[in-house]
Amino acid sequence: MLDPGHVEFLRKAKAFGDFLIVGIHTDKDINDRKGECYPIMNIHERTLTVLSTKVLLPFSSLLLLSHINPFMYRFVPSSFSFLSFLSFLFLLSSLLFPLLLLFFYLQFVDEVIIGAPFHVSKYVLDLAKIQVVVHNLTEDLHLLPGEPDPYREVKELGIYHEVSLDYTLTTADILQRIIKNRLEYESRNTKKVEKDKKVNDGLKFIPEEIDHHNRPKY
Numbered sequence: 001m002l003d004p005g006h007v008e009f010l011r012k013a014k015a016f017g018d019f020l021i022v023g024i025h026t027d028k029d030i031n032d033r034k035g036e037c038y039p040i041m042n043i044h045e046r047t048l049t050v051l052s053t054k055v056l057l058p059f060s061s062l063l064l065l066s067h068i069n070p071f072m073y074r075f076v077p078s079s080f081s082f083l084s085f086l087s088f089l090f091l092l093s094s095l096l097f098p099l100l101l102l103f104f105y106l107q108f109v110d111e112v113i114i115g116a117p118f119h120v121s122k123y124v125l126d127l128a129k130i131q132v133v134v135h136n137l138t139e140d141l142h143l144l145p146g147e148p149d150p151y152r153e154v155k156e157l158g159i160y161h162e163v164s165l166d167y168t169l170t171t172a173d174i175l176q177r178i179i180k181n182r183l184e185y186e187s188r189n190t191k192k193v194e195k196d197k198k199v200n201d202g203l204k205f206i207p208e209e210i211d212h213h214n215r216p217k218y
Contacts, residue, residue: 001040001041001049001171001174002046002049002050003169003170003171003174004167004169005136005138005165005167005168005169005170008165008166008167009134009136009139009163009165010022010108010109011108012134012163012165013108013134013163014108016132016134016161017131017132019110019111020108020109020110020111021110021111021112021113021128021130022050022109022111022112022113023112023113023116023117023120024043024046024047024050024112024113024114024115024116025043025115025116025118026043026115027039027042027043029118032144033118033141033142033143033144034142040171040175043114043115047112047114050109050112051109051112113128118150119148119150119152119153120133120150120151120153120154121153122153122157125154125157125159130159131159132159132161133151133154133159133160133161134161134162134163135151135160135161135162135163136162136163136165137162137163137164137165138164138165138168138170139170
């Protein structure tokens with residue numbers, strides 16, 4: 001699950017070079033280390049989520065603009081004279097500046113390695129021509145008992161770097177929030193059902209008088 005902490009990590013990792021490759025571990029690697037409830041998203045879903053950060057900025061911005069504010073169509077000139085071009089840029093910047101910032105902020109990932117090995121070896125580095133390896137300090141490795149450091153070879157080569165994040169919300173925190181809200185909902189719903197049951201039990205049933213001859217009553 002891609003949370004804001006992951007996005008911040010991608011931003012900081014991209015600062016170490018000009019081409020960012022993200023390794024995506026297999027479902028089994030994650031499941032063995034984090035437990036049977038993980039991963040929340042399978043490897044295909046995680047791959048598509050990471051790759052979705054690769055966006056075409058101008059096209060995507062204008063496309064979302066047309067969905068967010070169709071009224072903007074009136075301000076897109078049919079022929080770009082200098083004055084109309086300036087007017088269009090002014091309107092675009094005033095309405096889309098936060099959106100454009102978001103797109104620039106997300107465009108970090110250049111390539112992914114699907115099923116990347118949990119232990120980063122020199123063979124993988126040479127194969128993908130990786131010169132720098134970056135790890136998120138706030139992410140627990142969840143190593144198996146007796147399992148060696150997966151970054152041992154990388155550290156020996158002197159190309160290992162760690163980054164800390166300002167954003168502390170993690171996927172585990174989001175899951176705990178979902179579970180907490182679900183339990184609170186079930187508790188409220190149970191109390192409501194019990195309350196309604198007590199009200200219904202306190203009502204007396206008054207049988208309706210039935211005229212078997214279907215004669216009108218006056």
